[in-house]
Amino acid sequence: MSEAVIRVVGLGKSYTTAAGLFPALKAVDLRVDAGEFVAIMGPSGSGKSTFMNLLGCLDTPTHGDYFLVGRNVAQLDKDQLAVLRNRTIGFVFQGFNLLPRMTLEDNVALPLVYAGVDRDSRRARARQELGRVGLADYASSLPSRISGGQQQRVAIARALINSPPLILADEPTGNLDSQTSEEIMTLFAGLNRQGITIVLVTHENDIAAHAQRQVRFRDGRIVSDQPTPARESA
Amino acid sequence: MRKAMLGEAWRAMGANRLRTVLTMLGMVIGVGSVVLMLAIGQGAQYAVAQTISTMGSNLYILISGSTSASGLRSGGGGGPTLTVADGEAISELDGVANVAPVHQGTQQLVYGANNWNTTVVGTTPNYLEARAWTLVSGYPFGDSDVRSATRVALIGQTAVDNLFGSDDPLGKTLRIRQSPFVVVGVLGRKGQNLDGRDQDDTVIIPLTTAQRKVFGTPFVGSVRLMMVQATSAEAMPLVEKSLTALLRQRHRIREDQENDFYLRNLAAAADSAAETTRVMSMLLGAIASVSLLVGGIGIMNIMLVSVTERTREIGIRMAIGARQRDILTQFLLEALMISVAGCLIGLLIGIGGALLTNALTDMVIVISGTAVLVAFGVAAAVGVFFGYYPAHRAAGLDPIEALRHQ
Numbered sequence: 074m075s076e077a078v079i080r081v082v083g084l085g086k087s088y089t090t091a092a093g094l095f096p097a098l099k100a101v102d103l104r105v106d107a108g109e110f111v112a113i114m115g116p117s118g119s120g121k122s123t124f125m126n127l128l129g130c131l132d133t134p135t136h137g138d139y140f141l142v143g144r145n146v147a148q149l150d151k152d153q154l155a156v157l158r159n160r161t162i163g164f165v166f167q168g169f170n171l172l173p174r175m176t177l178e179d180n181v182a183l184p185l186v187y188a189g190v191d192r193d194s195r196r197a198r199a200r201q202e203l204g205r206v207g208l209a210d211y212a213s214s215l216p217s218r219i220s221g222g223q224q225q226r227v228a229i230a231r232a233l234i235n236s237p238p239l240i241l242a243d244e245p246t247g248n249l250d251s252q253t254s255e256e257i258m259t260l261f262a263g264l265n266r267q268g269i270t271i272v273l274v275t276h277e278n279d280i281a282a283h284a285q286r287q288v289r290f291r292d293g294r295i296v297s298d299q300p301t302p303a304r305e306s307a
Numbered sequence: 308m309r310k311a312m313l314g315e316a317w318r319a320m321g322a323n324r325l326r327t328v329l330t331m332l333g334m335v336i337g338v339g340s341v342v343l344m345l346a347i348g349q350g351a352q353y354a355v356a357q358t359i360s361t362m363g364s365n366l367y368i369l370i371s372g373s374t375s376a377s378g379l380r381s382g383g384g385g386g387p388t389l390t391v392a393d394g395e396a397i398s399e400l401d402g403v404a405n406v407a408p409v410h411q412g413t414q415q416l417v418y419g420a421n422n423w424n425t426t427v428v429g430t431t432p433n434y435l436e437a438r439a440w441t442l443v444s445g446y447p448f449g450d451s452d453v454r455s456a457t458r459v460a461l462i463g464q465t466a467v468d469n470l471f472g473s474d475d476p477l478g479k480t481l482r483i484r485q486s487p488f489v490v491v492g493v494l495g496r497k498g499q500n501l502d503g504r505d506q507d508d509t510v511i512i513p514l515t516t517a518q519r520k521v522f523g524t525p526f527v528g529s530v531r532l533m534m535v536q537a538t539s540a541e542a543m544p545l546v547e548k549s550l551t552a553l554l555r556q557r558h559r560i561r562e563d564q565e566n567d568f569y570l571r572n573l574a575a576a577a578d579s580a581a582e583t584t585r586v587m588s589m590l591l592g593a594i595a596s597v598s599l600l601v602g603g604i605g606i607m608n609i610m611l612v613s614v615t616e617r618t619r620e621i622g623i624r625m626a627i628g629a630r631q632r633d634i635l636t637q638f639l640l641e642a643l644m645i646s647v648a649g650c651l652i653g654l655l656i657g658i659g660g661a662l663l664t665n666a667l668t669d670m671v672i673v674i675s676g677t678a679v680l681v682a683f684g685v686a687a688a689v690g691v692f693f694g695y696y697p698a699h700r701a702a703g704l705d706p707i708e709a710l711r712h713q
């Protein structure tokens with residue numbers, strides 16, 4: 074059996090608040106294998122984002138272990154984590170998080186700058202990724218000139234550019250209307266068919282329906298983990 | 308990679324142009340004033356060095372009369388205490404190169420319809436040698452002219468300009484106190500002395516002629532001034548000692564009596580003038596450096612604001628793989644770019660200001676390559692030094708904290 078893309082064991086995170094230590098995530102175990110498309114669901118405040126930040130190596134757990142493509146991230150320093158994020162993870166955020174002063178092409182190419190790729194290759198690959206999300210014509214536009222759905226496509230192109238095995242998306246359709254959301258989810262499903270592992274947070278059933286597996290959180294714990302039920306007719 | 312970052316730094320500068328320009332202004336003013344002040348300071352040093360070189364080297368002025376705390380006062384109430392014979396005795400001393408007794412005063416020169424008040428110097432041929440004064444035309448007078456008190460004159464450039472205009476003065480006859488003098492030589496230009504007096508506003512004639520026919524002194528053979536030149540700077544202390552001993556003996560001064568003469572070391576005066584201008588130019592530079600410092604603090608201030616404003620951007624960059632040193636480099640480059648750009652503009656303005664100062668005043672301006680390089684180096688150092696703290700702060704941000712920042 075090959076190594077899981079994500080394996081967490083007893084993972085927990087407590088925030089220090091004015092009222093004392095607040096356990097947002099409590100001893101979570103999860104394994105995600107290569108090629109899976111997992112939807113993380115649950116009510117607001119159930120710890121989904123906390124969990125995603127840990128999966129993204131953006132935050133450090135208070136207890137438990139996390140193995141990303143077989144590596145124990147607790148043993149890596151800040152710069153090693155940066156390199157790991159750069160090569161292994163593509164992030165898609167709810168608020169798109171494009172850099173407003175850069176052209177779309179430069180936004181998409183930015184991970185390659187930190188990967189040390191030369192300028193010509195960066196440009197060629199950025200255009201290719203923009204084409205993959207259907208925005209080849211907007212390469213030299215600024216983010217403010219395109220719609221939210223288009224911005225999220227650009228963010229997906231950026232997430233893809235370093236060919237990471239894993240995409241983490243925390244409510245990527247949260248700021249989009251239902252039709253645009255549907256388009257974005259179709260895009261994700263297509264990427265998943267190409268072999269990319271996807272972990273995506275949503276609290277909408279329609280969105281989660283695109284995944285093969287649904288993991289539900291409540292009060293910082295996983296309360297259910299099952300395959301997506303067959304789709305009802307709309 | 309570095310190139311991509313340079314491009315980004317450039318873009319960041321362009322993103323808030325007014326702010327960038329205002330930040331740069333601090334560096335512009337700082338570097339501009341350093342360059343200008345150094346140019347003025349070095350110009351002053353150059354001017355003093357130039358003046359000193361016209362003075363003649365290793366020189367003393369021997370002055371008749373005694374000194375006291377209040378300065379110089381006339382000795383014994385009578386005439387000058389120094390004699391031509393004293394001068395001859397001094398010239399025999401070890402380490403003495405030249406001795407020239409001087410009797411000088413202001414007189415009116417007349418040539419044709421022109422007249423001009425100038426300093427008439429009665430002296431011996433040694434005077435020119437001691438002052439390292441060369442002639443541009445004609446010949447100097449000799450010892451025989453002094454012995455027979457001939458009416459010959461060497462004329463300085465300012466006197467030439469005012470009396471003769473564009474005429475060639477050589478061989479012409481001018482009058483001093485009704486006596487006719489033939490101009491036998493024209494002195495080279497020397498400019499101002501350390502006290503700011505025009506050294507070219509002068510006429511030099513034989514000492515004997517001056518005393519008998521121009522000034523009409525009752526003390527012929529005695530003088531108030533003597534130029535004494537040592538053979539070298541090293542010989543000067545020895546000359547000072549032996550000359551004092553010799554004169555005290557010749558003037559029969561008792562142990563408990565003060566000297567009836569005063570020896571002024573012109574070389575030392577020159578050194579102190581040079582030192583004064585050196586200190587002054589350092590002071591100017593130091594004051595200007597303060598504005599450079601203020602410019603640097605301005606950069607730090609703006610960079611700190613920029614880091615705070617761009618916290619979210621930093622978070623995004625970290626999420627997609629920026630290492631700490633990438634963020635550090637990015638912000639350091641931005642600070643460096645602002646300060647180097649400010650420095651370049653400041654250099655241009657400083658050099659322009661120096662040239663303008665030169666054009667509008669008669670101040671000497673020296674723009675040295677070293678000063679420019681130093682200003683540039685300091686500006687770059689200021690950029691790195693004051694840019695480091697904000698950049699370090701940016702690089703040290705926690706990725707998730709930065710991403711949460713609104």
Ligand SMILES: Nc1ncnc2c1ncn2[C@@H]1O[C@H](COP(=O)(O)OP(=O)(O)O)[C@@H](O)[C@H]1O
Nearest residue numbers: 088090095097116117118119120121122123124
């Ligand atoms: N930085 C933080 N400091 C303190 N408490 C936090 C912080 N982030 C989240 N929380 C708390 O942790 C809990 C889980 O939050 P989160 O993971 O964002 O939930 P979700 O994404 O499922 O809505 C919430 O109660 C929230 O208030």
Ligand SMILES: [Mg+2]
Nearest residue numbers: 121122123243
């Ligand atoms: Mg959330």
